[in-house]
């Protein structure tokens with residue numbers, strides 16, 4: 444969310460022309476969009492030299508040895524794990540924020556391990572007790588789970604990129620209780636600077652809203668320089684009140700299969716979430732807590748993975764630009780946000796015919812309808828085929 448923007452728009456699933464939602468337990472959820480890509484996947488797979496699948500952001504490189512060793516060493520785990528996380532894990536998260544994220548003063552009491560971060564994104568509004576009449580704001584072009592999480596709670600999702608869209612203290616359709624930020628963003632790769640973040644924090648504090656900042660691509664900055672955290676003292680004025688940073692080791696450490704993630708920030712907020720999570724059994728397995736602790740202490744494997752993505756990004760960027768694409772934002776993160784100034788499904792169909800599968804931008808909101816998202820999560824060999832395919 445930035446400080447300015449066009450008038451507020453309802454979230455995409457409620458937008459005119461959006462596909463009808465699915466009813467699940469009385470909650471209206473958007474259709475699972477990936478189903479619509481199935482015929483294009485079949486076309487791409489039929490290519491004689493095989494598919495170059497750049498549609499999903501699932502890591503393909505090996506899980507680092509130190510993580511596997513930590514998992515093996517902690518595999519004798521007969522007792523229940525702590526929902527709050529071990530003290531060692533919470534200390535490791537605080538040390539990581541100080542070392543890697545410019546946050547010198549994170550209180551380990553404000554750390555909460557999560558079962559991957561998608562789980563928290565989907566359930567945070569519910570865990571905060573939000574419901575009918577409450578508004579959850581998320582970016583206009585966004586990871587779809589922010590919208591889903593608001594719906595699961597019975598709250599109203601509102602897609603807005605600017606505080607100006609929401610008015611001084613409230614939203615267009617109710618009271619704003621939670622604001623999601625995502626920097627670097629999926630799918631656009633856009634990074635929000637200190638000033639933008641600070642403005643959102645000031646606005647949210649005045650409105651009494653929680654700010655949750657999904658920062659899972661923070662270690663993958665290319666042209667953006669620094670990627671400030673919401674917990675950075677320059678952003679939050681030295682207080683973490685009302686703030687949560689959401690982080691995941693899925694991408695930086697190839698641990699998506701482990702479900703290793705955490706939230707950190709305001710200890711009072713964490714306590715509220717913890718109460719519900721303890722009752723609901725939302726606990727990270729003990730061996731995965733050990734993996735988180737060990738993996739967060741090591742920067743070398745992250746640098747190695749970063750270098751792999753940097754090389755793939757350079758190849759994919761050249762291939763796309765050479766084929767007449769414009770690549771917008773994409774200064775950080777795992778995706779290239781590309782367009783030929785045509786409807787995204789035309790691009791998807793054309794590329795599928797060449798054996799390349801990408802994600803249509805409208806999966807992420809109507810504003811993405813003329814872009815496609817190209818993931819860098821494929822082997823060097825597959826990414827290397829891109830130029831000849833295009």
Ligand SMILES: Cc1ncc(COP(=O)(O)O)c(C=O)c1O
Pocket residue numbers: 500558559560561562564586625628629657659690691692693699703704
């Ligand atoms: C912006 C964003 N948030 C959260 C997630 C979820 O990551 P995980 O559940 O693997 O931690 C993803 C995954 O792609 C993402 O792109």
